[in-house]
Amino acid sequence: MRERWLDELAAARPGLDRSSTAARVAGLLREQITDGRLVPGARLPEEDLCRAVKVSRNTMREAFRMLAQERLLVHEFNRGVFVRRVTADALADLYRVRRILECEGVRCAPDAPPEALARLEAAVLDGERAAGAGRWADVGTADIRFHQALAALVGSPRVDEMIRHLLAEMRLVFHEMGSPREFHEPYLARNRRLHDLMARGDLAAAERELRSYLDDAEAQLTKAYRENERL
Amino acid sequence: MRERWLDELAAARPGLDRSSTAARVAGLLREQITDGRLVPGARLPEEDLCRAVKVSRNTMREAFRMLAQERLLVHEFNRGVFVRRVTADALADLYRVRRILECEGVRCAPDAPPEALARLEAAVLDGERAAGAGRWADVGTADIRFHQALAALVGSPRVDEMIRHLLAEMRLVFHEMGSPREFHEPYLARNRRLHDLMARGDLAAAERELRSYLDDAEAQLTKAYRENERL
DNA sequence: AGCGTAGAGATTGTTCAACAATGGAGCAAT
DNA sequence: ATTGCTCCATTGTTGAACAATCTCTACGCT
Structure with missing residues (x-):
């Protein structure tokens, strides 16, 4: 192989690449959504947002498209864009795919680079620290980073x-039902156990634990959903 | 349950929903790309296309964005949009994810509805018919439909x-290296064998066959890629 | 010849203003 | 209470304009 560092530079390029204003606007909105300041179901009127962010309608619509593709927004023709409301069906599908990807991550753990496993442990520690300090929103963030690191063990950019x-x-789901504390707390210990099982190399047990973890979380969220739907 | 037929109507709604012109334009371009009339690497100048399709630049750019999100086009800032060229690395990742999703499809076969399995067999038959008639492009289409049906066994809209x-x-990859005949012919029999193994219920053997199938196809394409890259 | 620079021309990024098309709210009539 | 109608707000789409950026060519230098 010739000039490996050239490839590394090429890979780092998009990071330094200046982004379009639409992408930056999309970033702003994404933050508002994942932080829960924009609640699921809320409508985003074009003109109001254009005035607020001081961009033209076209670029705002461009930002909308991006977030719609990420499924954070839904675009209803001739009606406008709304913050996505995750239905119970969609929630089930979400977990179906999470099971596939995260379990694959567990199976790939032996072939994963050490940094990837380190990120997994870092997420566990971050969660425990945040819980100790009572920062429950951060516990949720760490939990998400944990599962992200889990799937990252596959080593696939697409995954x-x-x-x-x-x-x-998933953040949308959490915001739609509030109460970060009761929900995230019990999963802290399970993240830890899952990580330890993997570190020990007991992949079969780890996968079982993960499956039961996801089953429980899904059941809990689905139950809460059914109750919410009564409103 | 009350008013079941109402839900069915609601489910059928998006089909009748008229689409935006941008979506239709995107459909046109998508067809040109998947049919190979637009070769990978080709540049798509905004104004030319606007004049050809008679839409404004804004809507054309909206169509571009959709296809870029589907990874059929790449959008280079201040440089334009191009038909995607799949690199060797991306090809490897493509197969990595195909292995995950399609193998999961095999494992889900027992729980899949009969229609889903029927679609699988239909794809096999279509391929065999097309091969008998010498329509090699259609063989490729049937092959793609086969693998699509395979992953559909998971029963997940997201998948x-x-x-x-x-x-x-994958179509992009095929077009970048031409010669549909030699490539697709050997896989006809393997699609058939894979389907029969699944119909017989021997999922373990089916998964082994699928993995070897994907390994071989990837190796073949990668080899062709390395040779192409010398140009 | 090889290399860096400068400027012209072309293409893209973004904005703006306008009009058509559509959806939703209110109101009248039955 | 439901239907049919009108009016208004919002979205869909267009076209033109200007700024920012890239590409290419020509030029001058060593």
């Missing part, structure tokens, strides 16, 4: 992107 | 969408 979008949607 | 995009990219 990375999929799981990133998936977990961004 | 369906992923595999659809993945296989659309």
Whole structure:
């Protein structure tokens, strides 16, 4: 192989690449959504946002498209864009795919580079620290980073992107039902156990644990959903 | 349950929903790309296309964005949009994800509805018919439909969408190296064998066959790629 | 010849203003 | 209460304009 460092430079280029204003606007909105300041179901009127961010309608619509593709927004023709409301069906599908990708991550753990495993442990530690300090929102963030690191063990850029979008949607689900504390707390210990099983190399047990973890979380969220739907 | 037929109507709605012109334009371009009339690497100048399709630049750019999100086009800032060239690395990643999704499809076969399995067999038959008639392009189409049906066994809308995009990219790969005949012919029999193994219920053997199938196809394409790269 | 520079021309990025098309709210009539 | 109608706000789409950036050519230098 010739000039490996050239490839590394080429790979780092898009990071330094200046982004279009639409992308930056999309970033702003994404932040508002994942932080929960824009609640699911909320409508985003073009003109109001244009005035707020001081961009033209075209670029705003461009930003909308991006976020719609990420499934954070839904675009209803001739009606406008809304923050996505994840239905119970979509939630089930979300977990179906999470099971596939994250379990594959567990199976790939032996072949994964050490940094990838280190990120996994870092996420566990971050979660534990945040819980100790009572920062429950950060516990949620660490949990998401944990599962992201899990899927990243596959070592596939595509899988990375999929799981990133998936977990961004999970944030929508969390915001739609509030109460970060009760929900995230019990999963802290399970993240830790899962990580330890993998570190020990017991992949079969790790996969079982992960499956049961996801089953429980899905059941809990689905139950909460059904109750919410009564409103 | 009350008013079941209402839900069915609601489910059928998006089909009748008229689409934006941007979406239709994107459809046109998508067809040109997957049919190979637009070769990978080709540049798509905004104004030329606007004049050809008689839409404004804004809507054309909107169409571009959709296809860029599907990875059929790449959008280089201040340089324009191009038909995607799949690199060797991207090809490897493509197969990595195909292995994950399609193998999962095999494992889900027992729980899949009969229609889904029927579509699988239909794709096999279509391929065999097309091969008998010497329509090699159609053989390729049937092959893609076969693998799409395979992943569809998972029964997940998300997986369906992923595999659809993945296989659309595979078309790009095929077009970049031409010669549909030699490439698709040997896989006809393997599709048939794979289907029969699954119909017989021997999932373990089916998964082994699928993995070897994908390994061989990837190796063959990668080899062709390395040779092409010398140009 | 090889290399860096400068400027012209072309293409893209972004904005703006306008009009058509559509959806939703209110109101009248039955 | 439901239907049919009108009016208004919002979105869909267009076309033109200007700024920013790239590409290419020509030029001058060593």
